[in-house]
Amino acid sequence: MxxxxxxxxxxxxxxxxxxxxxxxxxxxxxxxxxxxxxxxxxxxxxxxxxxxxxxxxxxxxxxxxxxxxxxxxxxxxxxxxxxxxxxxxxxxxxxxxxxxxxxxxxxxxxxxxxxxxxxxxxxxxxxxxxxxxxxxxxxxxxxxxxxxxxxxxxxxxxxxxxxxxxxxxVHALGGNKEFLEKAGIDYKKIQQEGWTFDQFREDIKKGVVSEGGKTSRYGFVFATAGVTSKDYLSILVKNAGMPAAFDKDLKFAYTSKNYLEVLKDIRVMIDDGSMPKELSSVDAGKRWNMFLTGQTMITGKGLAVFENSANKNNEKIKANDGSAVKGSIPVEYIVLPVPTFAGQKAQASAxxxxxxxxxxxxxxxxxxxxxxxxxxxxxxxxxxxxxxxxxxxxxxxxxxxxxxxxxxxxxxxxxxxxxxxxxxKTASPARPDIPTDLGAKAIKLEDEVIVPKLQALIAGEITPEAMYEAVKTAAIQTFGEDGVVKD
Missing domain, CATH: 3.40.190.10 (Periplasmic binding protein-like II)
Known part of the structure; x- marks a missing residue:
């Protein structure tokens, strides 16, 4: 070894x-x-x-x-x-x-x-x-x-x-059944057939509740701070034709034009009010509290265990024993797939x-x-x-x-x-073929470039184009001109 x-x-x-x-x-x-x-x-x-x-x-x-x-x-x-x-x-x-x-x-x-x-x-x-x-x-x-x-x-x-x-x-999204139904969203069809980003964007707009310029409920909230800082982008890009950091030819994938499209879509959901402007400060705990207290219709990332956690909190509310999340409401948790981007097929983040x-x-x-x-x-x-x-x-x-x-x-x-x-059935496959040195370099690039730039993008400090160019430059420096995807 x-x-x-x-x-x-x-x-x-x-x-x-x-x-x-x-x-x-x-x-x-x-x-x-x-x-x-x-x-x-x-x-x-x-x-x-x-x-x-x-x-x-x-x-x-x-x-x-x-x-x-x-x-x-x-x-x-x-x-x-x-x-x-x-x-x-x-x-x-x-x-x-x-x-x-x-x-x-x-x-x-x-x-x-x-x-x-x-x-x-x-x-x-x-x-x-x-x-x-x-x-x-x-x-x-x-x-x-x-x-x-x-x-x-x-x-x-x-x-x-x-x-x-x-x-x-699989990394999925989670929805509040009552809010989904009030917004007229056919979640059962989406569960089986999926949805494109354009459809997703229009649906989460329906979940926003605002009055007097103040938003009491967002359509979508995703944890992006702390231990979840890597999750948001890495989950989304899989559904944009990049199931792994390297393609089958072992070229670094995140220099693809589809990567830029995902970055643009991340920013537009904040700009149109479907997601909070303070998204960069939302960690896993705050994300879940916002969901249980009715401050968002859809949350991410979601795992199957969240249904169990919601059920247990519902029991605490019913028992009125004071141990439920403060301000929480009864929530029936609905598993939802991540939308697809840039016309690509669904590839769930396993x-x-x-x-x-x-x-x-x-x-x-x-x-x-x-x-x-x-x-x-x-x-x-x-x-x-x-x-x-x-x-x-x-x-x-x-x-x-x-x-x-x-x-x-x-x-x-x-x-x-x-x-x-x-x-x-659509889960991205394992990639044991990626050499350890390439894998380690990709993790280093993610930690040093992608995560900080993503935080800046979410906070509105840089544009999607600026982040894309920064990632592309760092990737070429790391893997060489011939070691990255060019499309």
């Missing part, structure tokens, strides 16, 4: 003084008897453990993947130890806001956790740094066969497999996040590597996966998870289930 300890510019300022997790566990020579996995009551389909095995600790850095996910950490650790008495799973919780900072600090110190939860699109960065652990030779055939093939492909880079997927969902394996400065032993794989598989399959995905309202992607979920109940709107299924 190519080892480069290059620190990306976007994380240079991070302090290395933060306490890092113990890297890659620790082994001792203590032996103890362990039961065969054929008696595994958790249905995680793990391979047999030898009767004599050394004690080992596997560390994991995990954010709040689902609303109740982190509440289950003690039980996860207990269940894993019951399955493997010689192994200890030590979980460190992190918020979504500080997850990347914690992980990068530990990676840069050469002492990352054994497992970290992250988006599949970020794998190339750590492969390029030489810190992601290829588990191809340690993952058993039984483990591999448990997963649906499509999401598993997202955890690959080149010929290597770097972890197991937790779920495969989100595959999962449990990625890491290595420290030293190559881990074969035994420890196998233990890391057991822990990653434990988290991504069986009871843990079924519980997490049901909490997320996400589809199950393992046979073992589907089996466990049979005894669990989920109250989902069938129209939303059908809408997600329709979008998954």
């Amino acid at each position: 190519k080892r480069k300890m290059r620190v990306l510019a976007s994380i240079c300022a991070l302090t290395l003084a933060l306490t890092a997790l113990t890297a890659c566990g620790s082994s001792s020579t203590t032996k103890e008897n362990t039961p065969s996995d054929t008696n595994n009551t958790n249905n995680n389909n793990n391979t047999n453990v030898s009767t004599e095995a050394a004690k080992d600790t596997i560390t994991a850095l995990l954010p709040p993947v689902s609303p109740a996910y982190q509440e289950n950490f003690p039980q996860m650790e207990k269940d894993f130890n019951a399955l493997y008495p010689n192994l200890t799973l030590k979980i460190e919780p992190a918020s979504w806001e500080d997850m990347t900072q914690k992980l990068d600090t530990q990676v840069n110190a050469g002492s990352p956790p054994d497992i970290a939860f992250l988006g599949s699109s970020g794998i190339s960065k750590y492969v390029e740094q030489g810190m992601a652990l290829d588990i191809t030779d340690a993952a058993t055939q039984e483990m591999i066969a448990d997963f649906d093939q499509a999401p598993l492909e997202y955890m690959k880079n080149g010929s290597g497999l770097y972890g197991f997927p937790a779920y495969m969902e 989100v595959v996040d999962g449990y990625v394996a890491f290595r420290g400065k030293k190559e881990p032993t074969a035994e420890h590597k196998a233990n890391v794989v057991k822990a990653a598989y434990f988290l991504a399959s069986g009871k843990v996966a079924a519980t997490t995905n049901n909490d997320l309202f996400a589809a199950h992607i393992t046979k073992s998870g589907k089996k466990e979920a049979e005894s669990m109940t989920v109250n989902r709107n069938p129209d939303n289930v059908a809408a997600v299924e329709a979008m998954l």
Whole structure:
């Protein structure tokens, strides 16, 4: 594996003084008897453990993947130890806001956790740094066969497999059913057939409520601040003929004329009053509060779990127990697809996040590597996966998870289930063919140029044309004249 300890510019300022997790566990020579996995009551389909095995600790850095996910950490650790008495799973919780900072600090110190939860699109960065652990030779055939093939492909880079997927969902939009119906929007048709940007723009105008020059409800609000700063543009451009940062010829795609069209469309929705002028300050929390309090008809990005979150808030309102979001109203959440741009076909933004394996400065032993794989598989399959995905309202992607979920109940709107299924059929495919160096360069360009320019565009400080030229110039400097799309 190519080892480069290059620190990306976007994380240079991070302090290395933060306490890092113990890297890659620790082994001792203590032996103890362990039961065969054929008696595994958790249905995680793990391979047999030898009767004599050394004690080992596997560390994991995990954010709040689902609303109740982190509440289950003690039980996860207990269940894993019951399955493997010689192994200890030590979980460190992190918020979504500080997850990347914690992980990068530990990676840069050469002492990352054994497992970290992250988006599949970020794998190339750590492969390029030489810190992601290829588990191809340690993952058993039984483990591999448990997963649906499509999401598993997202955890690959080149010929290597770097972890197991937790779920495969699509980034969608979410609508308030009452407001959609009052605006005369046929959301059921849109759920199945999609909509163009021109149609979308006219529909969100219908959702705006203004009086005396003051807007009390917008047609559309998308979180663009904080951890969501990359989401807005990256989701939209997929539906503009750019499903990945590189085309099939490995040319950087965001120099396409369609990229400029998306930038223009982003700005026009603010200029015509369909979105707030203060959009650049809307983070994920504010976006969701605006939706629950009736300040917007449509919100983004939306995942299936938002329906569950809305339902739970509705229950709190009904119970009048004071725990509901302040000022919130009952909301029936409707899943909606992202509109298409520039006459392109729908290519839903697939989100595959999962449990990625890491290595420290030293190559881990074969035994420890196998233990890391057991822990990653434990988290991504069986009871843990079924519980997490049901909490997320996400589809199950393992046979073992589907089996466990049979005894669990989920109250989902069938129209939303059908809408997600329709979008998954158009989901952009995995791109393990993108070389790690190109992937790392694209992430660097996004962090240093695209995100700050997008913030300036949304704030009205620069024009779409100015942002496009800045991205194009930086792309040519990074990938060369022949390494970018010219159309």
